[in-house]
Amino acid sequence: DQQVKQNSPSLSVQEGRISILNCDYTNSMFDYFLWYKKYPAEGPTFLISISSIKDKNEDGRFTVFLNKSAKHLSLHIVPSQPGDSAVYFCAASGGADGLTFGKGTHLIIQP
Amino acid sequence: ETGVTQSPTHLIKTRGQQVTLRCSSQSGHNTVSWYQQALGQGPQFIFQYYREEENGRGNFPPRFSGLQFPNYSSELNVNALELDDSALYLCASSPPMGMNTEAFFGQGTRLTVV
Numbered sequence: 001d002q003q004v005k006q007n008s009p010s011l012s013v014q015e016g017r018i019s020i021l022n023c024d025y026t027n028s029m030f031d032y033f034l035w036y037k038k039y040p041a042e043g044p045t046f047l048i049s050i051s052s053i054k055d056k057n058e059d060g061r062f063t064v065f066l067n068k069s070a071k072h073l074s075l076h077i078v079p080s081q082p083g084d085s086a087v088y089f090c091a092a093s094g095g096a097d098g099l100t101f102g103k104g105t106h107l108i109i110q111p
Numbered sequence: 112e113t114g115v116t117q118s119p120t121h122l123i124k125t126r127g128q129q130v131t132l133r134c135s136s137q138s139g140h141n142t143v144s145w146y147q148q149a150l151g152q153g154p155q156f157i158f159q160y161y162r163e164e165e166n167g168r169g170n171f172p173p174r175f176s177g178l179q180f181p182n183y184s185s186e187l188n189v190n191a192l193e194l195d196d197s198a199l200y201l202c203a204s205s206p207p208m209g210m211n212t213e214a215f216f217g218q219g220t221r222l223t224v225v
Contacts, residue, residue, distance in 0.1 A: 004153075006153075034213055036216075041218070042218055042219075043115070043117075043201055043203075043216035043217050043218045043219050044154070044201070044216045045216070046213040046214070046215065049212075049213055089153050089154070091153075097156060097159075097167050097168075097169065098144050098146070098156030098157075098158075098159050098167055098169060099144075099146075099154070099156060099203075099214060100156065101146075101153030101154045101155070102153050103151070103152055103153045104153055
């Protein structure tokens with residue numbers, strides 16, 4: 001039973017364009033959502049988060065949108081840069097049971 | 112400020128053996144969590160320690176156990192290793208409980224069981 005789903009295993013975007021990564025969740029108890037970026041042979045690096053009381057959070061080139069009624073969130077990266085090529089994980093939190101992660105989306109930025 | 116560090120970085124063990132993985136949390140963080148990341152999957156929550164006590168556990172059998180020490184560093188112990196235990200084991204630390212905040216991850220320990 002996958003509570004956090006990232007349905008796109010990979011995404012290819014041209015440098016300078018917008019990258020949009022999507023994430024769906026099923027557990028209504030989740031109240032905090034995070035995006036992590038992971039390079040090979042490294043641990044996940046925190047990117048941006050959003051609380052369930054908000055619908056948007058912005059940090060530089062990264063914006064996360066939350067649609068609670070649809071149980072959907074998305075990460076927008078504008079403009080996309082070659083260094084953004086990595087695996088992106090969506091994660092959710094709802095208490096003391098740690099973070100629940102999706103399977104990840106491999107973002108490839110093409111020159 | 113030092114980040115989360117894990118040791119060793121790589122490890123090969125034989126089925127049936129026991130293994131101990133270590134983690135030093137980020138300065139000021141008193142909560143440590145462990146995750147297992149199998150190939151092609153997202154990290155899966157194993158358990159969390161706060162003030163030296165287990166506080167939250169995922170769907171892992173009792174042969175996965177842990178410790179947290181007074182300096183907030185932590186160990187993950189796995190007994191009776193199985194081939195399916197081969198994975199990247201990630202440690203994460205976070206600020207005091209009760210706050211919705213990000214967890215900071217170490218680089219992981221790659222465990223291979225043969």
